[in-house]
Amino acid sequence: MQRTFENLNNMPLYRVSLGSKELFHSEFLQTMFEWYPNLMNPILASWMGVDNIKILSSEREAEGYKDLVIVIEHNGQKRKIIIENKVKSLPTEEQILSYSKKKEYHKGILLSLLTVDFLSEGEIKTYGFVQWTSISYKCLFKDLKEILPEIQKKNAKHAMYFEDYLFILEALISIPFEMDVENDTLDMTRNNLLWAALEKIRFQDVYEKIKFRQIALHVLRSLQGNVYFSKDWTNGKRGDVYVYDGYIRRSGLFDVKVVLAPSLCLNVQIQAQTFKLMVEGVKSNQKEVESLAYRMLERGEWFDFEKIPHDTVYPKGDKVFNGYGEIRKSGEQWIFNKSVQMKTPRLKNVIEWTLFYVDQARQIALSFEQ
Numbered sequence: 320m321q322r323t324f325e326n327l328n329n330m331p332l333y334r335v336s337l338g339s340k341e342l343f344h345s346e347f348l349q350t351m352f353e354w355y356p357n358l359m360n361p362i363l364a365s366w367m368g369v370d371n372i373k374i375l376s377s378e379r380e381a382e383g384y385k386d387l388v389i390v391i392e393h394n395g396q397k398r399k400i401i402i403e404n405k406v407k408s409l410p411t412e413e414q415i416l417s418y419s420k421k422k423e424y425h426k427g428i429l430l431s432l433l434t435v436d437f438l439s440e441g442e443i444k445t446y447g448f449v450q451w452t453s454i455s456y457k458c459l460f461k462d463l464k465e466i467l468p469e470i471q472k473k474n475a476k477h478a479m480y481f482e483d484y485l486f487i488l489e490a491l492i493s494i495p496f497e498m499d500v501e502n503d504t505l506d507m508t509r510n511n512l513l514w515a516a517l518e519k520i521r522f523q524d525v526y527e528k529i530k531f532r533q534i535a536l537h538v539l540r541s542l543q544g545n546v547y548f549s550k551d552w553t554n555g556k557r558g559d560v561y562v563y564d565g566y567i568r569r570s571g572l573f574d575v576k577v578v579l580a581p582s583l584c585l586n587v588q589i590q591a592q593t594f595k596l597m598v599e600g601v602k603s604n605q606k607e608v609e610s611l612a613y614r615m616l617e618r619g620e621w622f623d624f625e626k627i628p629h630d631t632v633y634p635k636g637d638k639v640f641n642g643y644g645e646i647r648k649s650g651e652q653w654i655f656n657k658s659v660q661m662k663t664p665r666l667k668n669v670i671e672w673t674l675f676y677v678d679q680a681r682q683i684a685l686s687f688e689q
Contacts, residue, residue, distance in 0.1 A: 323490050324520045332483040337521050341406045345387055347484055348402070351463075352377040352389060354477070358466045365462070366428050366454050367400065368443060369393060388424075398425035401449070405431040406456075406491075407525050409532045411548055412437050412446070419447030427451040430459065433496050433529060460488040496526065498533040503666045505534075507571065507591055510663070527571035528564075534589075534666065535564040535573035538673055553582045553601065553652075558684045560677065575673060577680035579687045583608065585621060585680040586654070587673055592663070594629075596622050596676060597656040605653045612640055612655035620683060622657045627672050629659035 327333045336343040352359050356374040364372045373392040387402040401424045427449045438453040471478040507527050509515040517523040539562040552561035555578035564573040572590035586597035600608035615621040640655040
């Protein structure tokens with residue numbers, strides 16, 4: 320794998336792909352649909368599970384831009400097929416449902432670098448008005464490789480770029496993204512040899528995004544009750560749980576928010592190897608958020624890290640909390656937190672600790688009064 324990564328770094332086409340890792344692949348696919356529709360017809364037909372289609376045109380999905388809309392002719396009728404392309408993160412059913420509200424799409428193809436657990440490869444499932452199927456990048460590589468000889472016959476220059484693209488695909492599908500809860504550690508540093516190798520080809524950000532999305536989804540599925548995969552929590556009801564992941568300041572994270580009252584929550588957040596316990600609320604209510612944080616600390620209800628092996632609780636010294644405001648899509652928010660540095664923990668421990676504190680937060684929510 321090390322030699323493969325070195326070869327990638329010396330490949331101009333790969334360097335171009337780093338500008339926008341998902342858009343690049345969508346652009347390449349759209350080019351193939353436009354320049355070689357006759358070669359792509361049977362590939363797209365096999366993805367759709369039908370025979371004898373004719374590709375008429377391809378365009379960008381108006382709202383998503385990175386996703387493709389392919390116009391085909393099948394059984395004498397024009398149809399629109401949407402291809403949702405996922406490289407940097409794992410797709411969710413919520414995202415698929417958002418596309419499925421449009422009657423204009425006949426079928427949807429979820430093209431993903433990783434295995435999708437809610438939609439098996441080749442399986443056809445209806446969401447809203449659209450029938451969806453999932454296709455892996457491994458399948459994409461296999462299908463495109465089969466048409467390489469034909470491209471070599473038609474255009475030697477195109478074939479050269481096409482071979483480079485196949486090399487990129489083969490390298491990407493060889494990266495072990497799949498999560499092993501029992502044995503993997505949460506180590507996003509150069510001590511992790513895979514992470515270090517990916518950093519050299521500027522792909523460690525994708526690795527982190529995917530890992531933290533996997534952990535977030537694992538936590539989500541371990542929780543019962545009113546649990547949502549969303550970052551928009553401010554209108555939630557008491558006891559509702561919101562799970563989400565992200566990538567901020569060059570490191571992956573996920574958090575689990577338990578709503579205490581509208582626009583007020585307790586938050587368990589893991590960013591890189593930092594485990595944080597937070598009180599979070601709207602910025603206009605800063606004094607209430609701050610007062611609640613101090614009250615919960617004094618009562619020993621929150622900010623207790625005894626469950627987690629650590630050396631120091633941050634902030635150190637006389638400063639009691641890290642307090643800061645953030646501007647988010649859901650509005651301005653104020654956060655007070657304390658944190659510890661985990662010592663290269665196993666994923667199973669991180670998940671266990673997260674669920675422990677989420678349960679603690681839910682117990683607090685049950686009896687919370689403002």
